[in-house]
Amino acid sequence: MFSPLLRRPLGLLVLAAVAAVAACSEPADAPTVTPTQAPNPVPATAPTPTVAPTPPPDGRAPSGLKIVLIGIDGATWDVIDPMLDTGELPTFAGLIQRGSRAPLESQTPILSPCIWTTIATGRNRKDHGIFRFRSTTTTADRPRLMATTDRTAPAIWNMVTSFGVGVGVVGWWVTWPAEAVEGFIVSDRMAYSRWTTWTDGAKARYLTHPENLAERLKSLVVDPVKAPPVDELFALADFNEAERAEILAVDRPIPFHAPSVFKFGYCEQRTYERIATELYSHSQPSLSLLFLVAVDPISHTYWHLFKPNAFGPGVDADQARRLGKLVPAIYRHDDRYLGELLPKFDANTVVIVVSDHGFKASGKLPGASKEIDYNAVGIARIEELDDPVNIGQSGVHDLDGVLFAAGGPILRGAALKTKATVLDVTPTVLALLGLPIARNMPGRVLEEWIDPAFLVAHPITTIDAYESRCKPTVFGADADVDDSGRTELLNSLGYTDVGGGK
């Protein structure tokens, strides 16, 4: 059926070092006001501002806006646009119609932990320190994924916390161990891998902030082995009996094995969806983040069935007809979920949807993956390969992701003067919240999308750096653990993209 699985040791290796990371607290340098340039074009309907208020001496001029930042890993306009045309994505369409849209340029190499951290910090990876999947302290015996403790720049949740502005984070990359914030963080290790192979003893620490939140949320974790949502999984494509049996049978992540990738990726996302629904139904902080993973692993493994013409004659036509619909199906799923979630927020909330990269055909069928020993391929090996396509991914990352926003002062159908990049998200969120931009952020506020009256009422201010406002969250020694189980899970989900970008 599929390859036997590698039995990795799950021994807990703990370093005595106390981990400390960048979190923020006390204000330091006072912001300065940067004159706001008149956005171009100025809509004729924009209200005329009266007198611009002077920001308070401490620089804090919260706008009072609420912002929801949704991350969809690997979403591309190449899939979304045809589905908008056919009316299959009504939630996305509604946001785009009353807001603005653009491609969002990523950075190479297009590695998810790096890019999502760039999006959340407004900094390049040389500054935020998340260079790849594995920590620099990884060894063959002690695989260790990048963690919050590896990050060397404050993230948006630290920045807003430093101004006492509330924040919620659900499932964002590289958020374990969960830092202390003004609000809550559900780290990226709350889903399956944590609650099965990862929840023994000290390994279960710091899954959330506040830490006791994890216990409350535990019942919402979707377990792909003990209680997979079978009806949901099977409804997404026309699996035949053998394929259904294989999906049901797979009991742990297997690298590049499509049924495993699909099942575990979907269940991971459903976990964070259920948690986000629970938390954001009760509490709507000024800034709410949610990360949805499943588009990426499904695109990696099913792209040849979705776009068979890009792969020559080797694609099984019947399989393409039945399973190629899995890629659009997961977009429809995301659209439907957001259609349920977003109405829970205030009507004036700004919704921003962003992806870390797009997708394109590798041109090579995943048949080659059958020739490799899945068990021998860990992240350590994959990161050394020049061409990840050769280990069996038919969909690979494209440089352009998506960005669309609507609500509050976001203008309708506004164009950007220059192409948006992943560096621009954090500055734009800060500006909408009325908080200062740091001068060490290379990106910019996407002012052309924002009502000029808002920018007059809430001028863009700057500070030298958020580092000066920050003091680290201190974790115990158990914030530094062996990552074998998590590494294997990531392999299976297709996070194997070194060199996969342009």
Ligand SMILES: [Zn+2]
């Ligand atoms: Zn990927």
